[in-house]
Amino acid sequence: MRAEDVRRAATVRRCGWLGWATMRHDRWRDLGLTALVLFAQSAPFLVTRPSEGAGWPMVSWLPVVLSALPVAVRRRWPASCLLLSAIGVGLYGLAETAPAQPIWYGPLICMYAVAYQSTRVIRIASLAVTALGMLLTIGSLNTAVRELSTWSAAYALGALTRARRETALAAERQAAELAAARERARIAQDLHDILGHAFSLMVVQAEAGAAIARTDPDRAERAFDAISTAGRDAMTQLRTTVGALREPGRAPQPTLADLPELLRQVEDAGLAARLAEHGPRRPVPAQVQLAAYRLVQEAITNVVKHAGATSVEVVLDWRPGELAVTVIDDGRGPDPRRTGGHGLTGIAERVAAAGGRVAHGPAPAGGFRVEAVFG
The missing domain is CATH 3.30.565.10 (Histidine kinase-like ATPase, C-terminal domain)
Known part of the structure; x- marks a missing residue:
């Protein structure tokens, strides 16, 4: 059982219906965040038009959906969600007809989740694979540095939150x-x-x-x-x-x-x-x-x-x-x-x-x- 699952189970045992209500609140919050990411990444499809044709093809929008939906279940499977979301980003880059935009919101949130709650091995592997993928697929050095900085910032925020949580748990154990x-x-x-x-x-x-x-x-x-x-x-x-x-x-x-x-x-x-x-x-x-x-x-x-x-x-x-x-x-x-x-x-x-x-x-x-x- 993962540390996050243990924490949630302990919350339910300790707080009863209040802990259960908190978990339901987390689910609704995750669904709301997923909808927000999907809307933000879909906005260019609604407000812009291709130079030729009446609208954007549906197949160009599907990678956007693939990069956003994993946000809803990132707490349970953070590494898998990061992989699916990154695949969506890669497929969007291969689309021939699509708005020119970065669709990083979903993957960055999943990277934060990996840094926050995954094991040390998974965190290191995720960082290495992400960095290698960027260096192999991005031709411009400036773009690679910018994207690596952005993803590293998301990881650093998750790691900082994890450190604060571990410090708080250690203080609770010491007090107990x-x-x-x-x-x-x-x-x-x-x-x-x-x-x-x-x-x-x-x-x-x-x-x-x-x-x-x-x-x-x-x-x-x-x-x-x-x-x-x-x-x-x-x-x-x-x-x-x-x-x-x-x-x-x-x-x-x-x-x-x-x-x-x-x-x-x-x-x-x-x-x-x-x-x-x-x-x-x-x-x-x-x-x-x-x-x-x-x-x-x-x-x-x-x-x-x-x-x-x-x-x-x-x-x-x-x-x-x-x-x-x-x-x-x-x-x-x-x-x-x-x-x-x-x-x-x-x-x-x-x-x-x-x-x-x-x-x-x-x-x-x-x-x-x-x-x-x-x-």
């Missing part, structure tokens, strides 16, 4: 690859956040449950219930993430409304959690809500894993034109030997993708503080 890379990074970050949070809570609860299983059976039972809840929640979020791969944009993503449930899981792990909100809540984009949720999730995961904290507070500060999301714990604070792991890097990347900025460091009263501001 970048979008795919960003999507893979987003999914990897989602999996990191979901599994890291769930496994951290499950490990803490499992260790606590094993330690108190004999001395406090009720508390051990609650710990194992929390493990089950964290596991089910992780499975639900994993299904959501995988569902987004199958049907992008349809799978529901966590929002700010899911923060209380997230903090409840943290409380089940034995960490006092509090959600505070300042200012009137207002609608924010889904991307911002997801980024804010993941920030809180990752920050709390770090608290559970590294901070040795007893409490954590999440603050939503609805400022004029901004939303600030802050997570503060009362743990041991940052380890000076640690320069930041993948978690904080992932938080910064996710927040930046949503148009926000991140700051983190020691909290004023001790512990650690992570804050994101979305404009």
Whole structure:
């Protein structure tokens, strides 16, 4: 299948009835262009008369038709149409009684089509055959140079259009690859956040449950219930993430409304959690809500894993034109030997993708503080 056919089929698949309508528009445009070429090359037969006789013989007009009709199907068979159109030009030159005119319009359009959509081998062969034919049939050097320049210009226009199309397609492919890379990074970050949070809570609860299983059976039972809840929640979020791969944009993503449930899981792990909100809540984009949720999730995961904290507070500060999301714990604070792991890097990347900025460091009263501001 030729590149042009592939492009047309892709257009129909991508645009549906709009692509089909575009193809029908191309056909009507080709027919109109063919009629225009035929009329332009036939005009001398209508407005002039031979020196002898009442009119031009019909046989002299047939090469004009042969040179013009291939324009209608040049998109499908460009090289064959160029050959037929050139044959028409040659036959017109052999006609004994015909208006003195060049009938180049059809062949030049077909040459443009060859340069635009044919393969490299066909393009080179067409150029070589055209140049050889002109040099063999045209006696005047000036005429040969003029015609070669004209045909070369038509070829150059087609080649330039082809180059622009290939550049545009390359840019589209690059954009698609970048979008795919960003999507893979987003999914990897989602999996990191979901599994890291769930496994951290499950490990803490499992260790606590094993330690108190004999001395406090009720508390051990609650710990194992929390493990089950964290596991089910992780499975639900994993299904959501995988569902987004199958049907992008349809799978529901966590929002700010899911923060209380997230903090409840943290409380089940034995960490006092509090959600505070300042200012009137207002609608924010889904991307911002997801980024804010993941920030809180990752920050709390770090608290559970590294901070040795007893409490954590999440603050939503609805400022004029901004939303600030802050997570503060009362743990041991940052380890000076640690320069930041993948978690904080992932938080910064996710927040930046949503148009926000991140700051983190020691909290004023001790512990650690992570804050994101979305404009």
